[in-house]
Amino acid sequence: MACFYKMIWLISLLLWTLQFIFAQNSLDRQASYAADASIDKTKLEEIMNKAASYERKSEMNITTVEGGEVILPCSMVTGEKSAVAWMDKMDNVLFYNEQRIIDDERFEMLHSGNQWNLQIKNVSTLDGGQYRCLLNSSPVQLKFSDLIVYKPPKIDRVASSQNIIADEGMNVTLICNASGYPQPKYKWSVMKTDDSRQPEDIPGPEDGQVITIYNTQRNCEDIYICTADNGYGAGDQLQISVKVTFPPNISLPNKKLYHTVGGQTVLSCEVDAFPLGVMYWTKDGAKIKDSTQSEGSRKYKYSFEESESGGRIMRLTIYHIQDRDFGFYKCSASNTKGRAEEYMELINQAMLKKLPALWPYDTSTSASPYFTDFALKPSYTSPRRPSRAPRPGAPLPSPVSSVSCVGVILSKSLLILHVVVVCLFL
Structure with missing residues (x-):
């Protein structure tokens, strides 16, 4: 147990040391900027200490879209010995009056009369947070501005599904993973691979990042479209092709x-x-x-x-x-x-010409060499059989005038040309 508590103490000491080093580096960085701008280090320390003594509060929300431009307003009546400073959410001093302290050219001070506005160009999501405009007077005057940066949706092509080839009868799961602020909403549609090429919406929840196709069949070979949208920007789309293998x-x-x-x-x-x-x-x-x-x-x-x-x-x-x-x-x-x-x-x-008596179809009238279906007409009459002398005492046969022949249809599935003629007995 002693070893365990000793380890906890060492970890706590390490974390405290890292925190101290980080704070010291931040102060040194501000001091180095101040040295470049010919500003006394003690003034920066004074501003940082005064700002830290005041409780943070929300006064103004300012919104913008990532990549855009925003202006944070600040109106201060300054005197001869007072100064205006801008600070970010990490307590870094950005400007002291009109002198730049931070080494980031995206930030500009727009000063005109009592207006000490902070301009940020090409805004990123990391710029979001609370900014403070401070008048170094007695008492200190502070104005708070909360910057909210909206990020248009962006679908992660690596974390989302790629084109899929699945066996017939399998279940297929499609994943669409998008980032953005606020959280994007999802809509799925399918574009049939026919001539229409018109997407059809797939019903589902707005947070449906995943859809499953159950028991895929060959008619499921379509393009599935995921659309991510959060109201900012044009949204983003991902097309996933689903191919189904079958014999x-x-x-x-x-x-x-x-x-x-x-x-x-x-x-x-x-x-x-x-x-x-x-x-x-x-x-x-x-x-x-x-x-x-x-x-x-x-x-x-x-x-x-x-x-x-x-x-x-x-x-x-x-x-x-x-x-x-x-x-x-x-x-x-x-x-x-x-x-x-x-x-x-x-x-x-030529096999069709070998049975002229049984073949009523006239092949000479057809110009096409392809024959697919033929039929025999039931019009053939067989000749009368020769009569025999009746046996003594036997009854005489009934007279028969003719024998009808049953027509036979030659279908496409016969081997060459089969003609079956069934004649009725006397």
């Missing part, structure tokens, strides 16, 4: 394309994913490579463009179509979150 999703405009040998066609595949990752086409298990740069060969060409939804459209141009080019093509896409695949079929258009 690829593939959509095909057509799953079947019909073409002829010798021509060219384009296969399209739209991929929606973040990040976009890798996209390519394959056929028969082999990855298709762009061959437009190869000498003497121009078979496949890749092209890409951004889709309206923000994804990417991948197109594969196939030149000089041959029989081996017909078949199934696979669009593949993968990123760090997963992969997706979709199949498209390229069909030889």
Whole structure:
């Protein structure tokens, strides 16, 4: 215990020593300024002692904004032996009559007649506090001015959230940290990444420095705006971009394309994913490579463009179509979150002409080589089967004039061209 009390005594002694050194340095600094201004050190000590003997009180509040300019008024009727001094909140003498004591050119004495006004330029928040105008007379006259410095809001970019990339389904927390006096109020809004680009307010408390987005989905990929305002200055804004990662999703405009040998066609595949990752086409298990740069060969060409939804459209141009080019093509896409695949079929258009009796569609009237949907009309009538001689004692068959044929619709998902004709029995 003795050691503990000894330590407390040493700490107290150290604090008292530091306080004494600080006070002595302040006095020495005032004395050095006074020496430069040819002012007697004893006069400064007298002014400081007189000011310290009077209780501080609030008489006048003067407000300004950081970076601005302010004038603290003081009206004193001086005599031949009296002097006016200005002191700050730390009891430092700023001016003695019109002579500058403080080494800060932002402070100026504006003297005219009985007016001894103190002007401060480029005001900072550190300048706030109580100032005293003192007339060194008997009795001493004092005037108090409380300077209040308002600081426009400023958002701390380091202590606030940066652009965020989050997995789909996660909760995302956005932080907006601003300083200022008085304490700024916060407002959040979201700017959709569509064509409107108009911010929409997010309801919440004025002191809401933090908002949370629960169960983020890919449609949450927007720009969130934090606005800090305290009524002074223009306010400050911070924009935070939120990106949501999700596995690829593939959509095909057509799953079947019909073409002829010798021509060219384009296969399209739209991929929606973040990040976009890798996209390519394959056929028969082999990855298709762009061959437009190869000498003497121009078979496949890749092209890409951004889709309206923000994804990417991948197109594969196939030149000089041959029989081996017909078949199934696979669009593949993968990123760090997963992969997706979709199949498209390229069909030889000449196959449509191999069933003229069962094919009522006139392909010669279509100028487009792309066919996506066909239908058989239920108008085909099969010929009557040859009659057989009835067995002895058997009943005679009922006469049938014709056999109706059921029409079959060829959908886009069939393999090449399937025609199913179901005929009714006699």
